[in-house]
Structure formats: C-alpha cells, structure tokens
Amino acid sequence: MEYRFKVWLEKEGQPVLGDGLLHLLTMIRQHGSIRKAAGEMKMSYRQAWGNIKKAEDRLGINLLIKQIGGEAGGGAQLTPEAEMFIERYREFRSEVDSAVRESFRKFFEPGES
Amino acid sequence: MEYRFKVWLEKEGQPVLGDGLLHLLTMIRQHGSIRKAAGEMKMSYRQAWGNIKKAEDRLGINLLIKQIGGEAGGGAQLTPEAEMFIERYREFRSEVDSAVRESFRKFFEPGES
Numbered sequence: 001m002e003y004r005f006k007v008w009l010e011k012e013g014q015p016v017l018g019d020g021l022l023h024l025l026t027m028i029r030q031h032g033s034i035r036k037a038a039g040e041m042k043m044s045y046r047q048a049w050g051n052i053k054k055a056e057d058r059l060g061i062n063l064l065i066k067q068i069g070g071e072a073g074g075g076a077q078l079t080p081e082a083e084m085f086i087e088r089y090r091e092f093r094s095e096v097d098s099a100v101r102e103s104f105r106k107f108f109e110p111g112e113s
Numbered sequence: 114m115e116y117r118f119k120v121w122l123e124k125e126g127q128p129v130l131g132d133g134l135l136h137l138l139t140m141i142r143q144h145g146s147i148r149k150a151a152g153e154m155k156m157s158y159r160q161a162w163g164n165i166k167k168a169e170d171r172l173g174i175n176l177l178i179k180q181i182g183g184e185a186g187g188g189a190q191l192t193p194e195a196e197m198f199i200e201r202y203r204e205f206r207s208e209v210d211s212a213v214r215e216s217f218r219k220f221f222e223p224g225e226s
Contacts, residue, residue, distance in 0.1 A: 001122055001123070001124050001129065002122070002123050002124070003120060003121070003122055003123075004120070004121050004122075004123055004128075005118060005119060005120040005121075005209070006118060006119045006120075007116060007117070007118040007119075007213060008116070008117050008118075009114055009115070009116055009117075009221070010114070010115050010116075010117055011114050011115070015117075016114065088220050088221070089220075091220060092216050092217065092219075092220040092221070095216040095219075095220075096118070096212065096213050096216050099209065099212030099213070099216065100120060100209050100212070103205050103208040103209050103212065104205065106205075106208075107201050107202075107204060107205040107208075108122070108201070108205070
C-alpha cells in the first residue's frame with residue numbers, strides 16, 4: 001500500500017498556489033517565456049497567463065516581469081517576490097511530504113520501520 | 114492565506130481509501146444500509162456498492178457484512194477489519210492534518226505563532 005497527497009494554498013477559498021502553478025512558474029524560469037512553458041505543459045498561452053494573472057490578483061503580488069516585443073516576441077522572468085514565494089512553498093511541500101511519509105509508516109507499515 | 118490538502122491510500126496505483134469512501138463507510142455504519150448511505154451522498158446504490166467492491170478487491174479484505182432480504186430489503190454493517198482499517202486511516206489523516214497545519218504556520222505565518 002502507498003499514500004498519495006495533494007497540498008495547495010488558497011486565499012478566500014480560491015486556489016493561489018499548488019503543484020500545477022509551481023510547475024508552470026518553474027518552466028517559465030527555465031525557458032524565460034510563458035509561451036514555451038505553456039507549450040511544455042500542453043496548455044495554451046491564454047490558459048497559462050490566465051492562471052498566473054488569477055494568482056497575482058489573489059496574492060496581491062506580481063509574479064512575472066514581462067519583456068514586451070523584440071525578435072522573440074518578448075520574454076518573461078519571475079519577480080523576486082515570486083522566487084521567494086515559490087521557494088517557501090517548496091520547503092513547505094517538502095516538509096509536508098516527510099510528515100505524511102512518517103505517519104504512513106507509523107500507521108500502515110509498523111513492522112517495517 | 115489558508116492551506117488545503119487531500120490524502121489517500123493506493124494499492125498498485127489504484128485508490129483504496131480516501132475521504133469519499135471513508136464518508137460512505139461511516140454513513141453505512143450510521144444507517145445500517147448501503148442504500149440509505151448512498152442516498153445521503155447523492156450516489157446511486159450501484160455506484161456506492163461498486164466503490165466498496167473495488168476497495169475490497171484491492172485490499173483483499175471484506176469491508177461489509179450484507180444481510181440479505183427481510184422487510185427492509187436487507188442491511189449492511191462494517192466488518193471488524195473495516196472498522197480497524199478506517200480507524201487507523203482516521204488517526205493517520207488526523208496526524209497528517211496536524212503536521213500540515215504546523216508546517217503551514219512555520220512557512221506562511223511565522224509572526225503569528
């Protein structure tokens with residue numbers, strides 16, 4: 001038997017950060033482009049940007065700096081606030097993961113620890 | 114900001130126990146009837162029984178004792194194995210809940226603890 005879990009953050013009952021947006025923001029950092037990040041996640045640019053915009057509105061912080069125009073049609077990078085926020089979320093998620101694993105072992109694999 | 118989480122158990126990649134089935138089994142214990150429990154959860158009898166049967170097959174244990182026939186069309190009660198399993202799951206879930214709450218406070222409400 002295995003355990004599975006999902007954890008995410010909400011503000012006023014609306015999701016603001018979970019694994020999906022974390023992945024999208026990580027891809028944007030890697031590619032410097034919303035469009036490329038969206039493509040890798042099989043999302044449209046509109047969907048990707050919509051998700052980011054919603055999270056920005058709910059959090060009240062800017063997550064992206066968009067560079068408009070240029071040969072490649074502009075790019076995007078994470079704001080320092082976004083970097084801090086996703087780093088904190090990552091640490092939170094990792095601590096939760098360890099805690100769930102530990103509890104799972106305690107209750108469902110007591111002989112195997 | 115708030116946290117939300119879901120946790121569930123799987124066997125060979127297939128879900129065996131999560132909040133949905135826990136709720137259904139708890140309702141069956143309360144009502145002594147799959148049909149009434151299903152009705153309260155806005156499920157059909159077929160769906161409810163299908164979910165239980167799948168979990169039984171995956172876990173390799175019987176979850177319900179079904180009483181066939183009688184005036185009320187039979188009833189159902191949880192097996193001792195089901196009682197033990199859902200009690201353990203409940204404790205597991207409650208421990209996970211505390212751990213997630215604690216991590217959330219640490220990372221997202223550091224000044225308020």
